[in-house]
Each structure stands twice: as structure tokens, then as C-alpha cells.
Amino acid sequence: MTxxxxxxxRSSVLQNYRALPLGILxxxxxxxxxxxxxxxxxxxxxxxxxxxxxFNLPFHxxxxxxxxxxxxxxxxMESPTNISHIGFIVIGSLNSWRWRKAYIESWWRPNVTRGxxxxxxxxxxxxxxxPATSPPFQVNADITKLRVFPRxxxxxxxxxxxxxxxxxxxxxxxxxWLIMCDDDSVMFVDNLVEVLGKYDHxxxxxxxxxxxxxxxNADFSFDMGFGGAGYAVSYPFAQAISTKLDDCxxxxxxxxxxxxxxxxxxxxxxxxxxxxxxxxxxDLHGDISGFLSSHxxxxxxxLHHFDTIDPIFPKMDKFEAIxxxxxxxxxxxxxxxxxxxxxxxKSNWSFSVSWGYSANIYENIIPRSILxxxxxxxxxxxxxxxxxxxxxxxxxVSNNPCEAPHxxxxxxxxxxxxxxxxxxxxxxxxxxNLPPCSASGNHSADxxxxxxxxxxxxxxxxxxxxxCCDVDYxxxxxxxxxxxxxxxxxxxxxxxxxxxxxxxxxxxxxxILFTPFxxxxxxxxxxxxxxxxxxxxxxxxxxRNPAWVSFDGKERKQLTAGDALVCSMxxxxxxxxxxxxxxxxxx
Ligand SMILES: *[C@@H]1O[C@H](CO)[C@@H](O)[C@H](O)[C@H]1NC(C)=O
Ligand SMILES: *[C@@H]1O[C@H](CO)[C@@H](O)[C@H](O)[C@H]1NC(C)=O
Ligand SMILES: *[C@@H]1O[C@H](CO)[C@@H](O)[C@H](O)[C@H]1NC(C)=O
Ligand SMILES: *[C@@H]1O[C@H](CO)[C@@H](O)[C@H](O)[C@H]1NC(C)=O
Ligand SMILES: *[C@@H]1O[C@H](CO)[C@@H](O)[C@H](O)[C@H]1NC(C)=O
Ligand SMILES: *[C@@H]1O[C@H](CO)[C@@H](O)[C@H](O)[C@H]1NC(C)=O
Numbered sequence: 001m002t003x004x005x006x007x008x009x010r011s012s013v014l015q016n017y018r019a020l021p022l023g024i025l026x027x028x029x030x031x032x033x034x035x036x037x038x039x040x041x042x043x044x045x046x047x048x049x050x051x052x053x054x055f056n057l058p059f060h061x062x063x064x065x066x067x068x069x070x071x072x073x074x075x076x077m078e079s080p081t082n083i084s085h086i087g088f089i090v091i092g093s094l095n096s097w098r099w100r101k102a103y104i105e106s107w108w109r110p111n112v113t114r115g116x117x118x119x120x121x122x123x124x125x126x127x128x129x130x131p132a133t134s135p136p137f138q139v140n141a142d143i144t145k146l147r148v149f150p151r152x153x154x155x156x157x158x159x160x161x162x163x164x165x166x167x168x169x170x171x172x173x174x175x176x177w178l179i180m181c182d183d184d185s186v187m188f189v190d191n192l193v194e195v196l197g198k199y200d201h202x203x204x205x206x207x208x209x210x211x212x213x214x215x216x217n218a219d220f221s222f223d224m225g226f227g228g229a230g231y232a233v234s235y236p237f238a239q240a241i242s243t244k245l246d247d248c249x250x251x252x253x254x255x256x257x258x259x260x261x262x263x264x265x266x267x268x269x270x271x272x273x274x275x276x277x278x279x280x281x282x283d284l285h286g287d288i289s290g291f292l293s294s295h296x297x298x299x300x301x302x303l304h305h306f307d308t309i310d311p312i313f314p315k316m317d318k319f320e321a322i323x324x325x326x327x328x329x330x331x332x333x334x335x336x337x338x339x340x341x342x343x344x345x346k347s348n349w350s351f352s353v354s355w356g357y358s359a360n361i362y363e364n365i366i367p368r369s370i371l372x373x374x375x376x377x378x379x380x381x382x383x384x385x386x387x388x389x390x391x392x393x394x395x396x397v398s399n400n401p402c403e404a405p406h407x408x409x410x411x412x413x414x415x416x417x418x419x420x421x422x423x424x425x426x427x428x429x430x431x432x433n434l435p436p437c438s439a440s441g442n443h444s445a446d447x448x449x450x451x452x453x454x455x456x457x458x459x460x461x462x463x464x465x466x467x468c469c470d471v472d473y474x475x476x477x478x479x480x481x482x483x484x485x486x487x488x489x490x491x492x493x494x495x496x497x498x499x500x501x502x503x504x505x506x507x508x509x510x511x512i513l514f515t516p517f518x519x520x521x522x523x524x525x526x527x528x529x530x531x532x533x534x535x536x537x538x539x540x541x542x543x544r545n546p547a548w549v550s551f552d553g554k555e556r557k558q559l560t561a562g563d564a565l566v567c568s569m570x571x572x573x574x575x576x577x578x579x580x581x582x583x584x585x586x587x
Pocket of ligand 4: 345346347348439440441
């Protein structure tokens with residue numbers, strides 16, 4: 001175990017004293033013993049074992065008897081969900097298509113993404129020939145023919161809702177999901193494929209997002225998928241709706257908004273909304289950079305309302321700005337707008353990177369719990385709403401030099417497909433025009449003009465898992481380099497024959513880290529096991545040699561055939577002390 005290599009004052013260490021559920025220290029000692037044993041046991045059986053050609057670990061995991069028996073999505077016979085399984089229903093109108101097609105074309109992949117833009121009328125000569133870069137079009141069915149038409153309060157909105165049925169009637173094959181969105185919605189399709197893949201598409205599903213504003217949700221429903229943000233329905237559900245949709249319009253002709261009608265209809269079929277955190281209605285006005293710089297740890301799926309917000313990058317128009325974001329999205333959507341926070345102790349700075357979008361430097365050590373709250377750079381949808389405006393916590397924009405960030409925006413991306421390395425560069429938006437933060441030692445970041453962030457695109461970021469970063473500040477070039485990596489020892493194992501435990505970074509997860517030292521084969525990797533398991537390492541009964549176990553390098557003990565070492569979590573916590581948090585340093 002290394003203590004933090006900082007000679008910080010004892011009082012600050014004590015202030016941050018905290019107890020972990022179980023000391024990682026204690027666990028690691030036990031595990032290092034285990035690991036040696038694993039090796040002995042493995043070697044001893046490798047010659048005479050009848051199992052030696054199969055990958056058979058010489059230990060057993062005991063899971064508690066009550067461990068989950070929940071039904072798992074049946075994927076055994078089925079191919080994973082891919083982009084061809086999604087049909088997009090882009091609801092447009094001929095009038096707005098003139099400019100809004102730029103939003104759709106920013107994410108549409110001709111001949112790859114499937115679906116249509118649904119228009120209110122046949123395109124006129126001006127729109128023809130229909131470009132191959134746009135989704136093909138369909139014209140909505142004429143709802144004036146519906147018996148209920150005279151009673152419909154808002155025919156435009158009913159036409160929008162009716163697109164779901166119109167799409168179903170087109171009859172495209174092999175779809176698992178239909179996604180409804182507007183003509184000013186931007187979809188992140190790789191992330192949608194991943195997130196929808198987690199759901200069972202053979203069941204009835206309705207997946208969407210609610211508004212950022214409390215008032216919008218209160219006015220409609222906290223259980224309604226806002227249509228501009230996009231909502232997905234599984235194909236069997238679309239099939240079920242297709243027979244009920246016209247009845248439904250007859251039941252609710254007075255509803256003013258199509259999404260509200262959809263939600264009422266779906267509720268009648270017994271289906272409630274599943275909310276995904278990456279689906280964004282963007283019921284906001286002004287500068288949403290604060291929102292996108294502290295996005296939740298969840299894949300970015302959709303963004304809406306580009307006509308009503310400021311361009312998301314300074315010095316660009318709305319369309320350029322979205323195409324610019326897509327440069328990063330094309331390389332690695334899984335990390336897009338995912339926040340990574342790291343600290344530079346030498347100058348008491350906090351860095352917050354929203355990958356592919358922005359990077360912020362604070363001249364102070366600010367806890368992650370605070371940096372995760374968006375800076376309120378934006379305004380709520382309705383000016384006359386009463387607080388609380390938003391569905392999430394925000395931070396006030398401040399002129400306090402210890403709280404106001406230096407803001408940098410995504411400038412360029414370089415991708416090396418060979419080794420998967422991605423370098424994104426962020427440049428300063430403007431000078432901060434504030435004195436340095438004196439409480440943390442007057443370390444000005446004014447001279448930094450550029451932040452370069454190195455990440456790895458070979459593996460997609462696991463949704464919900466926070467990645468680590470290390471900062472390297474280069475005073476000579478006025479730039480800072482940040483390296484983002486997965487917070488686990490896996491990448492450090494690669495060809496290593498031994499892993500110094502001191503180099504393993506620890507995330508605060510309740511679990512047991514099982515680390516092979518000098519593994520017999522490279523397929524032996526570290527494992528993180530749930531904290532409640534019992535690990536049993538046993539010398540096989542037919543082993544010709546005994547095994548040895550040692551605890552913390554001392555007290556060697558021989559194990560003969562049939563003997564086992566059983567290891568489980570101690571019931572008592574081991575306190576650790578840290579200066580920032582246990583993901584960064586601990587004693
Ligand atoms: C999984 O799907 C296959 C084919 O669709 C089916 O034959 C099998 O019974 C299913 N298994 C379960 C556990 O539902
Ligand atoms: C998606 O999976 C289907 C099989 O379910 C396959 O036929 C199709 O080629 C795949 N499409 C892509 C783009 O991988
Ligand atoms: C899409 O496919 C069609 C027919 O297969 C082809 O003519 C067209 O060039 C393709 N478009 C693009 C953008 O690849
Ligand atoms: C960092 O800030 C603390 C006060 O928060 C201060 O005591 C310490 O000296 C500062 N460190 C440096 C290197 O300036
Ligand atoms: C920072 O600078 C201010 C003004 O120059 C000074 O009053 C303050 O003592 C300085 N703080 C530290 C920690 O050096
Ligand atoms: C770094 O920034 C400082 C202050 O803005 C400036 O004087 C210096 O020339 C810059 N150095 C480089 C290498 O750009």
C-alpha cells in the first residue's frame with residue numbers, strides 16, 4: 001500500500017478520515033496470500049489433471065443461496081441488437097424541413113440507419129430530387145378521414161402521434177424498436193443500440209425521457225416520454241398499438257399534445273414509461289454548456305430543441321455546432337459528454353472533462369459531488385415558472401475566483417485506429433478576468449490555453465462506471481495533458497508478470513479484488529468479486545504435490561491434497577484516511 005505521495009498536513013488527512021465498508025488493505029493482504037496459493041495449486045495439478053485441457057480454475061466460488069433468480073433476457077438463440085433493428089420515425093413538416101434537415105443529417109447514416117421522415121404533404125419540386133443524405137420520406141395518412149376528426153382539438157399533434165401507425169403500416173421487416181423523434185432531435189445511434197440492447201424487445205416497452213423542467217412535467221405528466229427527446233417502443237408493442245391507435249384518438253380527441261395522447265394510450269394498455277437518463281428534451285433556453293459539462297454518467301442518447309438554445313459551441317452557428325459535436329461522436333459515442341474529474345495537488349486545481357465537449361479548470365479542490373451538479377448557465381423553459389425550476393441540482397454561476405471555472409471547449413480530435421488512442425483537444429473559450437483563488441494558494445490557471453485529453457476508443461466506456469484521469473501540467477507549453485483510463489488494474493496487467501498492488505487504483509466499490517501474481521498464463525486476470533462471496537481455494541484430491549500458503553509473506557503453511565483456504569469478507573470495517581477521496585489516494 002502506498003500512502004499518498006504528498007506530504008500533506010496531518011490535520012487535512014484527519015479531516016477526511018472515513019471508514020470504508022471493508023479495508024481494502026486487509027483484503028489485499030488476504031488476496032496476495034491467496035494468489036500465491038493459486039499458483040502453487042495450479043502448478044501442482046497441471047501434469048496429471050484430467051481437466052488440464054479445459055479452462056478449469058482450481059477454486060470454487062460459493063454464491064449465497066438467495067442470489068438473484070430474476071429472469072434474464074433470453075439472448076441465447078438471438079443475435080444482439082444492432083443498428084438495423086431500429087426504425088426511426090422522424091416527424092417533420094415540409095415547411096420546417098428546409099432548415100431542420102441539417103439537424104437530422106448530422107446523425108443520419110445513409111443506407112445504415114433505417115426509417116423515414118414523415119411529412120404533412122408531398123414534397124414540392126423545390127425539395128426534389130430528394131437527397132440521399134436525408135432519410136427517405138413518407139407522407140402521413142390523411143387524418144381528416146378519421147370519424148373523430150371534427151372533435152380533434154389539435155390536428156397537427158394527432159398527425160404526429162399517428163406517424164407511429166403510419167410507420168407500422170409501411171411494414172418494414174426485422175425491426176425490434178421504433179423510435180419517435182422530431183425533426184430537430186439529434187440521436188446518438190451507437191449509444192441507442194447499446195442501451196436498447198439491454199431491454200427485452202420481445203416484451204412491451206416504452207422508453208423515453210421527461211423534461212428538465214419541473215413545470216413542464218407537472219403540466220403534462222412525470223410519466224410521459226417527451227417526444228422531441230425521442231421515445232422508443234418495442235416492435236411487439238407497436239404492433240399492439242397499431243390496432244388500438246384510432247380508438248385511442250377517439251377516446252382522447254381533446255388532448256392538446258401528441259406525447260400526452262401517446263402516454264394516455266400506452267397507460268390504457270398497461271404500459272408505463274421507463275426513463276433513460278441520456279434522453280434529453282432540453283426544455284431549456286440560452287447557454288446549455290453547464291448542462292452538457294456535467295452530464296450524468298449515462299450514455300448520451302438524444303438532444304433536442306436546437307432551435308431554441310444558443311449554439312452549443314461558441315463562435316459557431318447551431319448547425320456547425322452540432323456537426324462539430326458529431327466529430328467526437330463518430331469516434332467514441334460511449335464517452336461523449338461523460339464527465340471525468342481529476343485533481344492536481346501541486347497547484348490545488350480541479351479538472352472536469354466532459355469528453356468531446358468541454359473541459360473546466362477550477363483553481364480549488366472541489367469535491368466530485370459538487371462538480372457533478374451542472375452550472376446553471378441556462379434558463380428554464382418558462383420564464384414565469386416558480387422555483388425549483390429543474391429536475392436536478394444546479395450550481396450558481398459565480399464570480400468567486402475559487403468557484404468560477406476556466407472554460408475550454410472541444411476543438412479537435414485525432415484517432416489512431418491501430419492502437420485505439422484518441423487525442424481530443426480543448427481550447428480556452430475566453431479569459432476568466434478574475435484574480436487567482438487565494439484560499440488555495442494563488443495558483444492562477446490563466447496561462448493555460450489548451451487541454452489535451454488522451455483516451456482509449458478500443459473499448460466502449462461501460463455505462464455508469466466512472467473513469468479515472470491523471471493530469472500532467474506543462475508550464476512551458478501552457479497546456480495540460482489529461483489521460484483518461486479505466487479505473488481498474490486490468491489494463492496494467494497486459495504482459496506483466498507481477499503487479500505491484502501499490503499501483504492499483506481503487507474505486508470505492510464494495511467488493512473483493514482477486515489478483516494473480518506471476519500468473520502461469522496470461523489469461524489469469526484480476527477479478528473483482530461481490531463482497532458477499534466466499535472464495536475457496538482448494539488443492540485437488542488427486543494432486544501429486546502439496547501447496548503452500550503464506551500470509552503477508554510470513555507464516556508459511558503447507559496444504560495437502562483436499563485442504564482448502566477459505567476467504568470471505570471480515571465483518572469489521574478497516575478505516576482508511578484520504579485527502580481527496582478513496583478513488584484518488586488512501587492510507
Ligand atoms: C430462448 O429462445 C429460444 C428461441 O427463441 C427458445 O426456444 C427458448 O425456449 C428460449 N428460452 C427461454 C429460457 O425462454
Ligand atoms: C444486425 O443483425 C441481423 C441479425 O439479427 C443481421 O442480419 C444484420 O446484418 C445485422 N446488421 C448489422 C448492421 O450488423
Ligand atoms: C445507398 O445504396 C444505394 C443502392 O444500394 C446506392 O445507390 C447509394 O449510392 C448508397 N448511398 C450511399 C450514401 O452510400
Ligand atoms: C492548497 O490549499 C490549501 C487550503 O485549502 C492550502 O493549505 C495548501 O497550502 C494549498 N497547497 C498549495 C500547494 O498551494
Ligand atoms: C494571495 O494573494 C493575495 C493578494 O495578492 C494575498 O493577499 C494572499 O495572502 C495570497 N495568498 C496566499 C495563500 O499566498
Ligand atoms: C504562456 O503564457 C504566458 C502568459 O499568458 C505567456 O507569457 C507565454 O509566452 C506563454 N508561453 C507559451 C510557450 O506560449
